[in-house]
Amino acid sequence: MKNLFISFKIVVVVSLLLVPYLQAQEKSDENKLSKPAFSFFLNRTGIHTGNLVRTAYSNYGNLGSRTLQEARMEWPVGSGVTYGFEFIFFVASEVITDNGDTIHIISERYSGSARDVPSPEDHNWGWEPLAGYFNDGEIIRGVDEDLNNNGILDPGEDLNNNGVLDHELINVVEFPAMSHLPETWPYDWPEGSFPGDPGTRRNKWNGLFGAFVRADQESYYLMDDRANDEFPYFPFPENPEPFLEGGRRGVGLEVEVRNFQWSNPLAEDILISIYQIKNVSDIPLNKNIVGMYVDADIGQGDSDDDASSFDIVDDITFQWDLDGLDLQGRQTGYFGFAFLQSPGLIDGIDNDGDGLIDESQEDGIDNDNDWRTFSDDNGNGIWDPEERLNDDTGSDGLVPFDPNYIGPDPDGTQGNGMHDLGEPNFEFTDNDEIDQIGLTSFFGGGTGGTFVPKDDEDYWQTKIQPGSFTTATSGFDIAFSYGSGFFGIPPGSSESFAIASLFGNDFDDILRNKRTMQRIYDADFNFVKPPLTPALTAIAGDHRIYLLWDDASENSRDPIYGNDFEMYKIYRSTDPFFNSIKTITDAFGNPILWEPIAQFDLENGLYGPHPIPLEGLGVSYDMGTDSGLRHSYIDTLLDNGRTYYYAVVGVDQGYDTDFFARGISAIDNLEPISPSETSKRIEVDILGNVLSLDINVAAIVPREPAAGNQPPVIESGIIHITGNATGSFLAEIADPEGVIDRTYKVFFVDDSTLEHLTTEFTIIDQATGEILLAGSSDLFGSSELEKQVVDGLKFSFDNDEVPEIKSVEWTGRSNLNVDINDSPQLNVPIDFEIRFFDEIADTSYAQFANFRIPVNFQVWDITENVKMEFQFTESDTSYENMISPGDVLTLIAKRQGFNVSTTWRLEFSITTGLELILPEGGDILLVTTYKPFSSEDVYEFSTVGWIAAKEQNESLLDNVFVVPDPYVGVNSLERKQSSALSGRGERRVDFVNLPMQCTIRIYTVSGKFVEVIDHNASQDNGREPWDLTSTDGLEVAYGVYFFHIDAPGIGQKVGRFAIIK
Structure with a gap:
């Protein structure tokens, strides 16, 4: 009979915890409860890592951890310097019993030995998480990525980015719901936990600002105080029994908790926790206090020289280490909590000095008039897709181009010109639309675990009374408590508190962080949205x-x-x-x-x-x-x-x-x-x-390839087979795994004019003619081309788009200056020479013969190796038939009858004060140009993919050795030791230049077997680590060791290495 009664109590307790969820979603057979309720299987601890603060948090109101040492408010993350042991969120309420007695009940979840629990300890007198708000793997299953039930992984459905359509994501880490871990989300969010129609939040984050993830990392859970049946107070007269018998006790509080982290430098040292406290009973709660019990140990294990204090101007409490060092000698900073939002009583007073009296987040009014409708740029009175929505996002908080945006809200709230629940700057998303009272108490008079909220009445009277501030304390393992009150909660109403966990190098630093975060919070976390994350x-x-x-x-x-x-x-x-x-x-x-x-x-x-x-x-x-x-x-x-x-x-x-x-x-x-x-x-x-x-x-980890294997290469470089382009074509290996054995050819198309301007390119497989990549020359230098990867290769073209003069060079003694200008017609991509003679060598062209001038030079197109016609104007008749200062030479690119197309125009001069030296027979003026890729240009190159070892014999093992050798106490390649671990940390040597498959056996000098390691790797991996432990898991002693390599089909090798203390 006793066992039957216990089973009945289990079912009742579980049913009560599940009520908020079961009203919204039916259980399937595979999701039935399989764990006993007394194990409190809904209790979960997650870890926030969204910025420089790494901390554990639990879905029953606590921050920090007694067990996860590395996540005890570590700052900065990875430093090993921790600040938190356990931080307990509480709500204290004044209530009147049926007998007319005024009592005070505090709901919290301190987990130390002095915790407030019944005897025998079969449940907690405090917060318990509610079901339905995370994938618990028992009652609530995980997300089904196939949102439209078509059996196909459609765009936007791959929530965990594994490329597979998963019909149930598994919460392997067993965290509460976190924004960046879709596997922690429930199949569907409970009805009523978001504005909008049921089911519209499925496969989306259920955030404070709708489905939009406002922070870089968020967490979300709900808890209530139904298990707190310590006192004869019955907020639900229809359920007056003790908790384990199906009753619902406490004072009728339900708390929605959201944690936020931003990596933005302005907020990277801060964790924000928002507690929306709702009175779900029918009894007004007129006098309440919110606060935390803080057991903060500054520095891992260094709790004997901490100090704490407070500042009521900035509503901040803080703690620091007196010598600024932890036990390992690492620098410590300051840690604190600050109220960003703290509502008070409706008292007709402007408590926060913002010009508004008793403003509210639940009155249906935009009290501070900061909600902005859409930008009606064309004045037609309706929102058009090209216009900004501003705050008129709709109830889901998503706008076009947001991840997971699939269209306007089904309830018609997007762009409707009216403020609706779930939109920014209205009601619970308007952070500064509330009258603030800030920090009202601080108690720092004891060590950790000595004044926890166990005696509710004493705690209310002596620790958290508004206006009570004890002297700042310092000493061994100090703890403190702080609070904000009084405030009231009518039946069915909510009040929100926002508390920032702050870190800084000194007090000024955390104060700057608090003030900056206050401005950002009051602006509804109005950070600029960073770009989407690249893969x-x-x-x-x-x-x-x-x-x-x-x-x-x-x-x-x-x-x-x-x-x-x-x-x-x-x-x-x-x-x-x-x-x-x-x-x-x-x-x-x-x-x-x-x-x-x-x-x-x-x-x-x-x-x-x-x-x-x-x-x-x-x-x-x-x-x-x-x-x-x-x-x-x-x-x-x-x-x-x-x-x-x-x-x-x-x-x-x-x-x-x-x-x-x-x-x-x-x-x-x-x-x-x-x-x-x-x-x-x-x-x-x-x-x-x-x-x-x-x-x-x-x-x-970079590594050597397996012995004898050769990585992919571009063989013999890139060959410019034909053409005269002065630009360059490059191919580089971007993804060696994609490189294959292949020969490539690159062709170009030009505009068929005399300038030969590039219009297109094509890269083909020489053997098959298959076009691998083609496009317009507009792609040269573009990110669109740079993004293309073909056979593991990336291509770039450095094209000299427009022919221009590259160089001008005299051979001989002439000191004439040459100024080359573009002609009004064409820039032809040719190199040319002006060759001088001691006699008349050519005649310039003019339409009328009497204007044609015999000259002592010829002009040669050396790109095509043809003599060119030219026009010549002499300015000084004293130097007839030869080039002299003031003369102008214009090259003719093409002539048909009297129709002449000219190109480069050369003007000659002499520097003032110099004695003129004219060109003589045998002198040459060489002019070169930059030339675009033309139809005559062809490039060729070949790639060779991974080459397996050609010789399968013992010579492949010649270069196998151990690094470092000797191993002298430490290896620079070893990973950093976690501060939460005692002992030596990772010890390691590596065997390098191994073949793909082999067995490594390690022996002492006396021949005693130590360890065997099987190396089975890909062709790109010739390295295998050994952690310096024996086959029994024991650390090996210092000394000399032998290794034996056995590679099937290749051979064997014996070597040795040393480990030195």
Whole structure:
């Protein structure tokens, strides 16, 4: 009977937790509950990595973690310096019991030994997450990418970017819902959790601003206080039983929690948490306080010399380490919490001094009149697709060109000229439309775990009373509590609080961060939208890495600034968080921007330092050199065996007042703003193994090819078979995996005029005649051509488009100056010589014979090796029949009867003061020109793909060796040790120049077997690591070791190496 009763209680508890979800979605048989409720299987912990703050968070209101040491508010990410142990969000409420007693109930989820739980501990007196808001793998299944049920992976459906149509994404990491992890999303979001019709948010993010992901990384969950049945208070009279018997207790609070991170330099040190607190009972909650219990240990394990304080002007609490160093000697900074939004009581007072009294996010009014309808440029009274929507986005928050935008909202709210729920700057998306009271209490009088919110009444009376501020404290393992109150919540109403977790190098730094973030928050997170994220492909080579990326960023459209893409920056680092290259500092000496290894920008006149610096920081983006865009890069001179991390980010143009006049922007009269760039996210575990990467990030190791294998090459270079073009054609290997054995020919078409201007090009397979790439000469130098990859090759044409004079050179002693001007007719692409004689050698051409002049020179087209006709005008009869100062010589490109087409015109002069030296017999004036690709130009080249080892014998093993040898305590190729781990960290040597398949056996000098390693690799990989552990998993001792290589079909080799302490 007892077991039966427990089972009944389990079902009741689970049913209550699922109510908000089950009302919106039916369970399928495969999604039935399989875990007992007492394990609280809906509790999940995720990790935010969207900027420089890496922190764990739990879907029951906590930040930080007792167990995930590397995610205890680490800042900057990858530094190993942590600031948080556990931060507990609470709501304290004053209520009246049925007996008329006034009591105070605090809902929270402190998890330490002093936690507030019943005895026996069969549930929590605090927050519990609600079902339906993430893919829990039990009750709620994951997203089905086949949104239209046609069985085809259509554009926009591949949410996890794996190229496969997945009918159920699996939440492998078991995180709560996060914007960048579609596998954490539920199949459908609960009805009522978003404006608009049911089902319209499926396969989209359910964000504060609709389906639009406003931040670089967001998380979302709901929790309530139904399990808090410690006191005889019954907010739901119809369910008065204890929680485990199916009752719903607490005070009737439901909290929607959203965390936000931006990688923008203005917000990169901040995590914002928004708590929308709703009274779902029928009883008014007139007196409430929101706050946090903060147990912040500054520096990993260094909690004995911290100090804390507060500033009521900026509504901020903060903590720091007194000596500024953690136990490992690393520099520590300041950490704090600040209220960005904190509503108070409806009291008829303008508490925040903004000129508005008791403004509200729930009154259906745009109190501050900052909502903007669409731009009706043509004055027809309706929104047209070419017009800006501004805030009139519709209830889903998406506008054309946003990812996942599929058309206007089905409910007709897009572009309807009226403010609707879900649109920016209205109601719950208008952050400053609320009267703020800020920080009202601070208590710092104890160590961590000694004054947690366990005794609710004492905590209310002595720790969080508005107006109560204790003296700043310092000492061992200090903790503090802060609050904001009082505020009221009528039945069915909500109040939103926004709290920023702030980090900085010193107090001034976190204060700047808070004030900057306050302005951004009040403007509804009005960052310029960075470009879309480019997709990066990285390919390992020998001492090099090949990078290729797509043009997604160039297709971006900012809702305000339009098509504002400007450039790509390429970052390379040897640490996964790119901290080692964050070397560009602001005016205060704080690192703020990353140093790229390369950047490629539009040729539009925007280059050098951007005219608008980052707000308040005194540093500007480098906007490049007008280099032109590229979509590939080869990074060379790298260390084989070392892990490199690459990111390609898109950067927008920002805006300045003259950008429209300069043709940089197509939109006039916008607010000046500094550029923004796409984020670069990488997540690694405590051992340094990569867990996930953004599509624009790669972790890769350059390496030697397998023994005897030769990588692809362009064989013998590019041969200019025929033609006289002075430009160049280049082919380079961009993707070695795509290169095949093939011979290519390149042809051109010109305009058939005497100038031979290029019009088209064609690249073919010489053997088959197959056209591999063709197009107009307009593509030369364009990003469209640069993006093309054929057989792993990229092609570029440096065409001398218009014939121009290249050089003028005398042979002999003459000191005549020569000025060559374009004729009114043609610039003919020829090289020519004027050859001088001691007697009359030719006669100039004129229409009438008496104007024809015998001369002592001839003009030769040496490109075609033919003598040319010319016109000649003598200015000084004292030097008849020869060239002298003042004479003019005009070459004739073509003559038919009296119809003459002229080309280059040469004028001769002498520098004043020089004694004239005229040309003599045997002298030559050589003139060369730049020549476009013409129909006569043909290029040829051949490629050879991977070549397998020709000799399958033991000689292939001659170059196998171990690096480093000896191993002296450390290997520079080893990954950085996580601060959360104790001990030595990674130890490693590499066997290099291995064949594709072989077995490596390692022995001591006494012949004792140590380890066996099977190397099975592709032709491009001749390297295999060993972690210096034995087959039993134990670290090996220092000494000399022998290795035996056994390569089937090739042979064997024995070598040795040393490990030195």
